[in-house]
Amino acid sequence: MTKKVYLVPNRCIGCEECIEACAKEHGWEERNYVMWMDMVYPVQMHCQHCANAPCALVCPVNAIKISEEGAAVVDEAVCIGCGSCALVCPFGIPRISGMTKKAIKCDQCVDRQKEGREPACVENCCTHALVFGEIEDYESGKRERAAKRMLQAGTYLRDVLMPQEG
Amino acid sequence: MCSGRIDPLFVLNALESGADGVLVMGCHPGDCHYIAGNYKAERRMKFLKHILGELGIGERVELHWVAASEGPEFQKVITDFTDKITELGPSPLNSKYHFRKPVKEDQKRDQLQDLLVSLADQLGYEGEGPVEIPEEDVMEGYGFPVIDDNKCIGCGACFLNCPEQVILMEDHDGKRSISHFQYNCRTCRRCEEICPQEAVKIKSGFELGAFLSGEAISDLDLAMRECRICGNHFSTGAQLDFIKKRLGENNVEIELKGIDLSDDFFDVCPECRRQIMAERVKNQSNMEAINGTRIMEVKHDEESVSGTQ
Numbered sequence: 001m002t003k004k005v006y007l008v009p010n011r012c013i014g015c016e017e018c019i020e021a022c023a024k025e026h027g028w029e030e031r032n033y034v035m036w037m038d039m040v041y042p043v044q045m046h047c048q049h050c051a052n053a054p055c056a057l058v059c060p061v062n063a064i065k066i067s068e069e070g071a072a073v074v075d076e077a078v079c080i081g082c083g084s085c086a087l088v089c090p091f092g093i094p095r096i097s098g099m100t101k102k103a104i105k106c107d108q109c110v111d112r113q114k115e116g117r118e119p120a121c122v123e124n125c126c127t128h129a130l131v132f133g134e135i136e137d138y139e140s141g142k143r144e145r146a147a148k149r150m151l152q153a154g155t156y157l158r159d160v161l162m163p164q165e166g
Numbered sequence: 167m168c169s170g171r172i173d174p175l176f177v178l179n180a181l182e183s184g185a186d187g188v189l190v191m192g193c194h195p196g197d198c199h200y201i202a203g204n205y206k207a208e209r210r211m212k213f214l215k216h217i218l219g220e221l222g223i224g225e226r227v228e229l230h231w232v233a234a235s236e237g238p239e240f241q242k243v244i245t246d247f248t249d250k251i252t253e254l255g256p257s258p259l260n261s262k263y264h265f266r267k268p269v270k271e272d273q274k275r276d277q278l279q280d281l282l283v284s285l286a287d288q289l290g291y292e293g294e295g296p297v298e299i300p301e302e303d304v305m306e307g308y309g310f311p312v313i314d315d316n317k318c319i320g321c322g323a324c325f326l327n328c329p330e331q332v333i334l335m336e337d338h339d340g341k342r343s344i345s346h347f348q349y350n351c352r353t354c355r356r357c358e359e360i361c362p363q364e365a366v367k368i369k370s371g372f373e374l375g376a377f378l379s380g381e382a383i384s385d386l387d388l389a390m391r392e393c394r395i396c397g398n399h400f401s402t403g404a405q406l407d408f409i410k411k412r413l414g415e416n417n418v419e420i421e422l423k424g425i426d427l428s429d430d431f432f433d434v435c436p437e438c439r440r441q442i443m444a445e446r447v448k449n450q451s452n453m454e455a456i457n458g459t460r461i462m463e464v465k466h467d468e469e470s471v472s473g474t475q
Contacts, residue, residue: 009451035444043444057416058409060362080360082321087401088409091443092436101326 002070003133005108005122007044011129014042021124022106029097031106032121044130046121047072047093047106055085055094055105063103071108079103169193169229170203174214174305175266175274177227178281181218183265187226187251191243194231204231212303213372217282220297220374221289225254259288279349283378297374309353309370311346313385317365320344320388320402324357324366333357333366334382337390340399345384348376363408393435395442400435 016034023030032046053072056064063078064085074085074094079102085094086103094105109119117123122132131138169192177188190211192204211229218224230243269277285291311324311333320342325335332351335344357366376383390399391406410432434442 007447009447033440035440037444037448041448043447045440045444054413058412060412061360080323080362081326082323082362082405083401084321084362084405084409084412086436087406087432088413089436090431090439092438092440095436096326 002049003113004049004070004135005046005106005119006131006133006135006138007046008129008131009043011127012042012044013127013129015126016042017124017126018044018046018121018130021120025109025112025120026104027099029099029104031093031104033093044121045091045093046130047108048091049106049108054088054090058084058088060084064105067107067110069108069110069113071110072105073107073110074103074105076100076102168198168200168203169207170198170200172207172210173274174210175269175277175281177211177214178278178285179266181223181226181257181259182281182284184257184259186254186257187228187247189244189247190227190229191232191240192229193233197233209303210305213299213305213308216297216299216303217372217374220293221282221285221291223258223285223289226251226257259285275350279377279380282374286378291378293375297372299372301370304370304372307352308372309368310348310351310373310376310383311357312367312369313344313346314365314367315386317363318344318386318388319363319365319404319408321362321405321408323360323362327356327360329354329356337399340390340392341387342390342402343384343387345382347380347382348373349380391433393438394433395438396435398435398437406432 014034014036018032019030019034022032032044035043035045037043049071053064053066056062056066056072059079060082061078061080063075063080064072065075067073081096081101081103083096083103085105086092086096089105094103096102097104109117112119118132122130169190172190177190180188190207192207193199195204195208198204208229211227215224215227218227228247232240232243266277266281313324313333320335322335322342324333325344330350330352331347333344333346335342351368353368353370355368358364358368373383388402388404391401391403392398393400
């Protein structure tokens with residue numbers, strides 16, 4: 001099981017700090033999106049790094065490769081900017097950069113991962129709505145975290161704080 | 167001066183300034199001190215003669231091979247040429263122009279266009295379309311892209327990768343039209359290299375009409391697919407078919423069906439897909455239950471705004 005970025009929707013407050021962090025990390029062009037549903041509910045969208053990634057399979061020049069970390073990464077030297085990956089992605093994540101004219105998509109910050117750091121969006125998420133890790137780790141820690149929070153909050157806040165855990 | 171140094175611009179400049187004829191002489195092929203100078207000169211002069219022939223003054227330019235030791239030959243060539251020019255009479259071009267200043271390499275094409283436009287105006291040239299020049303006679307660096315209608319999928323990779331913006335792509339009225347300029351193609355063949363369908367080919371040649379006018383030549387129009395949800399024309403049908411084919415080769419169709427976006431995945435544009443996926447995330451979380459109060463706030467605001475009006 002590879003590490004991935006997961007979204008806990010209920011924690012997100014829509015500060016769009018993840019977009020800022022991503023843009024800063026990747027030459028001022030962000031690779032993730034915050035969709036405002038009904039104008040009030042923020043949903044952060046990022047690349048899911050599919051196991052059998054359609055973008056990698058459809059690329060006519062094989063510019064998208066699956067890295068050791070399990071991330072689908074665009075090789076900008078090979079990419080021709082035909083936009084096939086953007087058209088095939090079920091999540092609509094890749095797009096053609098206005099500056100480099102190549103496809104840009106989330107690479108899950110492979111450079112940072114090699115240094116042992118978390119991806120930029122996760123590191124900068126102030127409410128921990130973006131979580132980096134394996135899904136089993138997150139799920140198994142759920143009960144413990146809920147108990148801890150209840151203990152901190154006391155009984156009267158329990159009903160309010162409880163559902164905020166995703 | 168080595169005949170390899172003779173730029174067609176010099177000849178055009180001389181003609182424009184009022185010369186009745188231009189004679190270029192060089193060492194015999196194979197005798198070049200610089201190995202290939204006279205071969206270059208031959209190619210350039212042939213190219214120039216084809217263009218000037220189209221404009222109607224092709225006879226006024228000649229290229230001859232005369233070595234330094236061939237005195238009688240030199241005399242004969244010059245006498246023949248002066249006789250020929252005397253017969254043709256004075257140049258139809260008026261001589262009010264002065265010789266233009268030499269330009270740097272990157273501005274040569276601009277000057278060539280200026281000179282040819284000036285000559286065409288004075289000679290009353292009204293032709294259009296390409297001048298047919300045999301491939302071996304075309305000067306290096308002159309050509310234009312030819313796009314195969316049957317192969318092109320309209321992905322726009324050539325448009326994005328062309329360093330000189332020769333190929334243009336425009337979306338309008340549900341069509342993606344691709345056109346090209348003759349004016350600035352340097353035949354770097356980048357478009358040929360990157361085309362995923364091998365639809366673009368660089369043809370060496372010279373489209374005089376397009377070069378003079380500087381306008382784009384339309385190549386093809388491709389029908390675009392409309393998004394089922396937002397109604398935007400987001401891609402050409404041909405490119406979506408290409409993607410489907412690629413997916414079919416890799417047996418990914420089932421994987422995509424598993425995501426269950428709709429009956430036809432490719433009827434929806436990427437933005438709408440993102441929207442659908444975000445909607446799904448929202449519905450699966452209990453966001454609405456927690457943040458329900460915020461909706462009421464927004465409604466309240468709207469009411470207050472309408473109330474004040």
